[in-house]
Amino acid sequence: MISRYIYTLVLHLLLPSILVRLWFRGRRAPAYRQRWTERLGFTPPLVSSTAPLWIHAVSVGEVQAVATLVRRFLQQHPEIPVLITTMTPTGADRVRQLFGDQVSHRYCPYDLPWAMSRFINITRPRACVIVETELWPNFLRQCQRQQIPTLLANARLSERSARGYARFAGLTRDMLSRLSRVAVQDHSDAERFKALGLDPDRLKVIGSIKFDVEINPQWAEDAQQLRQHWGAARPVFLAASTHDVEESQLLASLPELLAAYPDVLIVLVPRHPERFDTVAQLCQESGLSHVRRSQSALPIATTQVYLADTMGELMSFCSAADIVFVGGSLIERGGHNPLEPALLGKPIITGLHTFNFAAITQGLASAGALVQVSNTKP
Structure with a gap:
């Protein structure tokens, strides 16, 4: 689809400025300069050869939201490794605080086809759970190409965000068509997803997993x-x-x-x-x-x-x-x-x-x- 090609071209043109911004952010938060090659798909191999469950949680809030789900999965499926990706160092820190060495952490690559492809080829996930509404065209395309089922979990879509996605209707429909399942928080979210072109058969209202917080x-x-x-x-x-x-x-x-x-x-x-x-x-x-x-x-x-x-x-x-x-x-x-x-x-x-x-x-x-x-x- 031409919209995705234009998007990818623009992203490549912006990549130098994105890397410069990352470097400058590292002046105040040095962790942004650490492991920066992972953002281009040069990720270290995982310790286990067993295909992991890949959970993408962009930052602290998403990591916290999915914490109970991860703990239950680890208890019920100890034989399956868990790989959690974030985009921010604060998210990475929260993963370490919550799970220690029970899971692996990597930074998710920028949404460049070659970076995402390299990352998937190295980590070989069996499935991907995307927390909330972190939708990226090349991310989803590479998962589909390599037959990795994708679940958008705890999905929410505000009126404001829906208007933003609607401005790029073709690109949005393409992304939504590549999702295996979408579990939304409430019926209002569901209606907005359907209005953007999501197949209702792949949509289910399950409530917010943020209600599953356990008191420590x-x-x-x-x-x-x-x-x-x-x-x-x-x-x-x-x-x-x-x-x-x-x-x-x-x-x-x-x-x-x-x-x-x-x-x-x-x-x-x-x-x-x-x-x-x-x-x-x-x-x-x-x-x-x-x-x-x-x-x-x-x-x-x-x-x-x-x-x-x-x-x-x-x-x-x-x-x-x-x-x-x-x-x-x-x-x-x-x-x-x-x-x-x-x-x-x-x-x-x-x-x-x-x-x-x-x-x-x-x-x-x-x-x-x-x-x-x-x-x-x-």
């Missing part, structure tokens, strides 16, 4: 230790998975919150580790008393902001907090998963931009467990 007893133990340091009676407000601009808005609004609750501790958890130093500078410029977890500093009674600039501890912080703001929602990012703090019984605040989790957000709001706000004013 370690979170409560960690939370108890955190509260001993923070102050057992002190109110704690957690701003989780925040993005650029959101931290500035939150920090600007905190004097009013502190005027109403002088002893409140704000725990700030930026979404991306390469922004930790930037957010630390924002805290410095705000004039608020703050400490950084990465420097092993503990908050004292006068500390107002605790910058949680570490990875893999978010659920422990959620467990220790009294109220949770879920980031990515004050800007048009679409929000992050509010189910995790809800699972722990925490009151939740989000912004209005929650299209990534529209049904979940609406359900929690209807149950009185979540409040949406248009700005950061207390």
Whole structure:
């Protein structure tokens, strides 16, 4: 199909700038410069000669979403290796934290035909599970060419994303035709996929696997230790998975919150580790008393902001907090998963931009467990 050829040509033309951008991202997050050849399909062979189940989870959120599924698969099929690919180092770190050496991790190649072909020839997966809506034309074509069944799991498609795919209708229909099965989160997602051309016979509504989160007893133990340091009676407000601009808005609004609750501790958890130093500078410029977890500093009674600039501890912080703001929602990012703090019984605040989790957000709001706000004013 001509649309895919044009897409592939454009991607090849952009490849030098993509690699340069990767290198510059490595200035703030050195992990982006590590194993970079894997992004071109030069991936190390797997230890086992048995064909693995390949799970593609683009970053942290997708890895977390599929964690329960992976654990159950490992228990029920210990003879089948699992290969998980991500696109980000934070996703890679989360794979290691959750599964250690129980699974293999590789970076997924860029969507170039020769890179994807080389990757598949080396890893030889028996099937591929793509988490949520990570659709790439050459990825799917190479899987089909090498007779690798593909399942799009926990699929979601917001109205905004559907409009974007519809602009490239021919390319989108071609991609959807190569999927073996699509398991969507709800009926609204299903209707959008069908409108884009997906065969209804390959579509099934199963709900969100993000409801399958298992409570880890370690979170409560960690939370108890955190509260001993923070102050057992002190109110704690957690701003989780925040993005650029959101931290500035939150920090600007905190004097009013502190005027109403002088002893409140704000725990700030930026979404991306390469922004930790930037957010630390924002805290410095705000004039608020703050400490950084990465420097092993503990908050004292006068500390107002605790910058949680570490990875893999978010659920422990959620467990220790009294109220949770879920980031990515004050800007048009679409929000992050509010189910995790809800699972722990925490009151939740989000912004209005929650299209990534529209049904979940609406359900929690209807149950009185979540409040949406248009700005950061207390």
